[in-house]
Amino acid sequence: MDIPYTTKDRPDTGLYNGKVGIWLFLASEVMLFGALFSAYVLLRVGSEPGTWSLGLMNKWVGAFNTLVLIASSVTIVLAWVSLKLKDFAKYRYWQWVTIVFALMFLGVKWSYEWPAKLTHYDITFVSNEAAARVFTDAAKMTGETSYTNRLHTAWGNRYDPNKQDYAKVELKDKPLDGHIVGYIDEAGHEHHIGAAFDIPFWSHAFAWRTTTLAKKKVKSLIFAPAHDSWPAKHGAAAGAVRVAEAKPGAHATGHAAHSITVPRADIQRLSSFEPKHSTFFATYYTLTGLHALHVLGGIIVMLYHLLPCNHRLWLRDPDRFANRIEITGLFWHFVDLVWIFLFPILYLL
Amino acid sequence: MEHTKTHVSHDAGHGEHHEQSFLTKYIFSSDHKVIGIQYAMCGLLFLLFGFTLIMAMRWQIAKPGVPIPILGDILQALLGNVAKDGTMTPALYNTFGAMHGTIMVFMGIVPLAFAGFGNYVVPLQIGAPDMAFPRLNMASFWVFFLGCVVMFASFFIPGGAAQAGWTSYSPLASVIPTDGQVYWLVGMVLLITSSLLGAVNFIATIIQLRAPGMTWMRLPFFVWAQFITAFLLLLAFPPLEAAGVMQLMDKLAGTSFFLPTGLFVAGQPIDISGGGSPLLWQHLFWFLGHPEVYVLILPAIGIVTEIVANCTRRPIWGYKVMVGGIFVLGFLSFIVWAHHMYLTGMGTKVATFFQTTTMIISIPSVILLTCLFMSLWRGSIRFTAASLFALAFLPMFGIGGLTGLPLGFNFTDIHLHDTYYVIAHFHYVIAPGTIFGLFAGVYYWYPKATGRKMNEFWGKVHFWCSLVFMNLVFFPMFKQGMDGLSRRMSDGGATYAGQDGVLGLAPQTISTNLDIAYAAWGLALAQIPFIVNFFWSIRNGEKVTSDNPWHSTTLEWQTPTPPPHGNFVGELQVNHGPYEYSHPDHPESDYLPQNAPATPLTTGAKKTTQPV
Structure with a gap:
């Protein structure tokens, strides 16, 4: 048995079967x-x-x-x-x-x-005061004393290119984004993310959520704000942080120059840029x-x-x-x- | 052409030397007839299964909390605590309710009506050797089968199958903590994929593989119905697939496509980003959901049209109008979906638009039905089991359609929405409507597939009992619904019964549940003659003496019985329209097969053709 028009065109439609099929499939x-x-x-x-x-x-x-x-x-x-x-x-x-x-x-x-x-995180805050505190810390890394201008630009670039909504969103709901470098637990010990998983790059992809903070008994998070908006004043290379995250040991370069400490009590929500984020x-x-x-x-x-x-x-x-x-x-x-x-x-x- | 001919002889030789094994011939077959029968058998089994679910539910509605006789013990043994002591818990009721709808629509009627009859009959009616893509056809069946397995398996997982209704509205569907919904979604994605492959195949087959002379206006109406149905599946199903993927993301990846900001579950805020839209799910669901109604009904109308022409021995009245009507119906069915959503607060302007289109879509439906009624006029009707079911379809579908009008107007829908009135309305369309059409198709084409007729007497017993009990089951529901009995209540409304000094449901509204349960048992018993007849007749039915026992004009009857692989013997040339019954120029016979020579016929009934 042969199906007609599998190869040759049917004269009245001018098409072979497969072509009709694929166009229909593409319609769906x-x-x-x-x-x-x-x-x-x-x-x-x-x-x-x-x-x-x-x-x-x-x-x-x-x-x-x-x-x-x-x-x-x-x-x-x-x-x-x-x-x-x-x-x-x-x-x-x-x-x-x-x-x-x-x-x-x-x-x-x-x-x-x-x-x-998936390895990029952002934080929103429990209160405007807590947010102001953290943003001020971030501004200090850049050598500035006030975060206002920098946040306006950074947040605007991310969420509000037409500069219409800045006043509509409360400070605590404007996220600080960047990378998790490590954390300090309730006993005061410091942990580094790379060491926890030992898999480069995917090491902490969407592994952290708000609930993780309680589970790991985190007192405060060591966080490196995104370098395009909060550059470190000592001019740490943009890649340095990622290297520090990915490779245990490489962290010894000292994170103080390009990271800040965010107390867990200030954090309303922590999420990587995973599907659940928004x-x-x-x-x-x-x-x-x-x-x-x-x-x-x-x-x-x-x-x-x-x-x-x-x-x-x-x-x-x-x-x-x-x-x-x-x-x-x-x-x-x-x-x-x-x-x-x-x-x-x-x-x- | 020479190229093709060499291939034919090559294949013929091939066939002689290699007998197909049982497995490739009956299980993993790419022959459209075998696949059609596979689909049809699956569809019939799932219709029975879905019916069993609702029988258990009707017991619970009639006698809330009382252990179900016999079935209750089986449920407890199979499902455990959800059927504690043989009773039906609300969770089990919800599961059965959701799965009854899903199974009947997606695993019962669509496979039987569209895929089963479509696969068996369409290539034969257009004079094709097979579907355009036989292997894709097989793949589509097995994807469907896998989907059914996933759906069926979900009954036995912890927490049971989906519980959020066949419509699976979010956020309810997303926040029920069990995995039933995940299985439902995966099952649906498989069933949808199967339908899409099937739809591509049907459309390509009808466009490309019509026999020489089979012009568009010579197509039997059943083929037109399948053609439009395939387009509805092709274009309406993908949005539900997309919605299914998004709800799956909500379930598994914690996204908020359909979950609004600030959602509380059991008094607790849940850990989601929010920002999603529950209305989005409803739009995407009903974008499929409404065309799906026509997916269910159109093949049945096609079957009924074939049988009406055959049993009245007259051409269909207004064939071209019907073809036009079904096109309009298919197109309009894409822009009426939000009439299911009047109560969602989507806005009165939107409601007005959809109310208008809904009223317009009743016009082509009425045209189709009117043409069929007109076709009966002055016909000398042959009453067989098949034709009785086909004839009963007309008033039953009429009742179903007309009772839809009050639901299509948003002001009356406010009262009737989500009551038993809605259940009665769409069951009139689908149960005594579509399913009667499908029964008619089974009785009508059975001799072609098996070479034997089903028993006429028991067929008529099946018909009359089904007709009476169907109406006794569904008609009282109109009244219950207008009295305000809401659907989806596991105690049949007992909680809302009126008491002294307190307004509520009238005692009669609730006691009607028991009457309906008796009628449902009658309906169940009425199916026994069909089931026995169906299997008994395979070996013991009356043998047909010709390939064309109903003296029909369409091409499926002009093949050997049952048709061999490749279907037709010799060259096929179509010379006539689909319904040349009682043609005044051909007084020697009351029917003129589509492939009869263009010159006047001289012989009577066609002799049995043998495969060469």
């Missing part, structure tokens, strides 16, 4: 991401001032990934064109290039973007995570098309094999297109 994908985009709009429009982050993403890394995906969309077309020109070796070359781009995209996400967020990060991880799964799916399909059994299919029925690559390409363009929408709404707007 549009609805899937459409629903998530709608959720994004509804949650963002309904968010309280100062809860929707507007400047925490690294837009240059995002832009780099956008270029990588666009390039991969071009190379997969080249792979398909090579097949149409009956050049299987060229196809294999461009298919591999596409896969490398796709892996590069995921690599940036997995090794830099997500970990950088609806912004919930949306960010869900959207980019689902998109990353699509990228992964694309990589698996592209690798499958490089298997020897598919070379045999190429030799037996070249048109059919070229069609498969065309369909993969259509899916891949869609994955690319989703990212082209994701990049502005999560990184730029």
Whole structure:
């Protein structure tokens, strides 16, 4: 038994079956991401001032990934064109290039973007007085006596680029963000985060929550405020803190120059930039995570098309094999297109 | 074309040398007919299972706190403390309520109506050798099966299955501390994925694999119904999948997509960021939920149309109008969803919009029903078990549809919302509506799949008893609802009974629960003839003497019985419309098969065709 029009176009529709199938599948994908985009709009429009982050993403890394995906969309077309020109070796070359781009995209996400967020914490405070105390300490690191200007800029860049909401949000609800360096327990002993887990980079990703403070009997937290807004006055390199966190022993350089001590009694909420942090990060991880799964799916399909059994299919029925690559390409363009929408709404707007 | 021909001969030779094993032929089959039967059997089993759940619940409603006879002991043995001493605790009642809805809709009717009948009948009716993507078809069944396993397994985990209703409204669904909801969500994601793959396959098949001469306006109406249904699934289901992923994040990663700021549970503030929107879940859920109603009803209307044409021996009245109507219905079903949400405080302007579209969508529904009624006019109707069910569908669906109007107006909905009136309304649409249509389909196509007819006498017993008891079960609920009996109460409203000097539910409203329970038992007994008949007839039913026992025009009857792998023997050319019954130019026979030669027929009933 043969299914008609698996390879050749049906005369009245001008399409082969697979092409109809993939367009229908993409229509359902549009609805899937459409629903998530709608959720994004509804949650963002309904968010309280100062809860929707507007400047925490690294837009240059995002832009780099956008270029990588666009390039991969071009190379997969080249792979398909090579097949149409009956050049299987060229196809294999461009298919591999596409896969490398796709892996590069995921690599940036997995090794830099997500970990950088998941190890980045922020603190809100029990009272305005407590917040003022901590912010003053942070300002001292920069050599200033008042935190007001610096907080206005730092918080504004993160949550309020149009400078409309500063007065609407209480001081205690304006978070101080940065990295946990260590803590002092109730007996007065000092602990360093890297030593607690001994896994670089992921070492304390979303491991700490407000409840952790009680569990670990923390008296006060040793916290390094984010360097782009609260630079240390001795000019400690921006990377020094992260190294100190990640590697036990490396910490001995002395944290006093680039960290402050935050008493547990002052902390209302401690959270890393994990999905639970806020609806912004919930949306960010869900959207980019689902998109990353699509990228992964694309990589698996592209690798499958490089298997020897598919070379045999190429030799037996070249048109059919070229069609498969065309369909993969259509899916891949869609994955690319989703990212082209994701990049502005999560990184730029 | 030459290329194709060589392949045909190659495959034929292939088939002779390699007999398919039992496993590849009946279990992991990519043949649309086997997959259709797999879906249908799963669907029928889950309909029975979902029915059993509600039977236990109706006992609890009628006699709150009294141990359930027989079933109670089984529940206690299987589920433990939630069925303490064979009684139904409120938690178990909630579980059964949520799962009854989920199972009936997503694991019972959709698999039977859309996937079961669709898979078996659509490729045959359009003259295709199989679905466009046979292996994808198989994958879609097995993903569905996995989803069913997850759902079924959730009954036995600590805390039991989901408890927040089939609609799973957040925050309730998210803050119930057991894992039942997680299983529900994972199960739903699998079921949705299966439906999406199925929908892609159906649409591609109908667009691409119609036989030569099978133009769009020659498609049997059942195919049109499946085509629109597939589009509804394709476009309405993904938003629920997205919502499911978000609720899963709320459950597992602690996010607040659907959880508002300042949420207290049991008097304690819970550790969440807040900022989410409970209304968002309801919008996304009902964006699927309402088209889903049409997913349930359209295949049944398709089946009924086939049988009405066949049993009246007349063309369908207004075929083109019906096709237009079903298109309009499909489109409008995407913009009526918020009529389920009048009481959420979403604003009167929004309510006005959705009230308007809801009133408009009743027009194509009425057109479909009117066309079917008109088709009966002056027909000499053949009353078989199949046609009785199909004919009963019409008034039953009519009652279901008309009682929906007071729910579509927001001012009357304020009184009726979440009462038994709503339950009565949508069960009239789905139980004596859709399910009667599905029974009709089973009786009608059974001879094609098995080569034997089901017993007519017991089929009629099944029909008349079902008809009477269905109405006795659901009609009193309209009254109960108007009296103010709220749904989802595990004691059938006893808590709110009126007492001396205190206003409350009238004694009769509550005592009706017992009458309904008796009727429900009658309905259960009425299904026994069907179940026995169904299995008995596989081996002992009356053998059909031709491939076309109902003397039907559509292509599924112009194949060998049962159709072989690849379906059709020889070249297929369609020359006629779908319902050429009693054609004045062809007085020699009262039906003209779609593939009959374009010249006038000279023979009567078609002889049995044998596979070559």
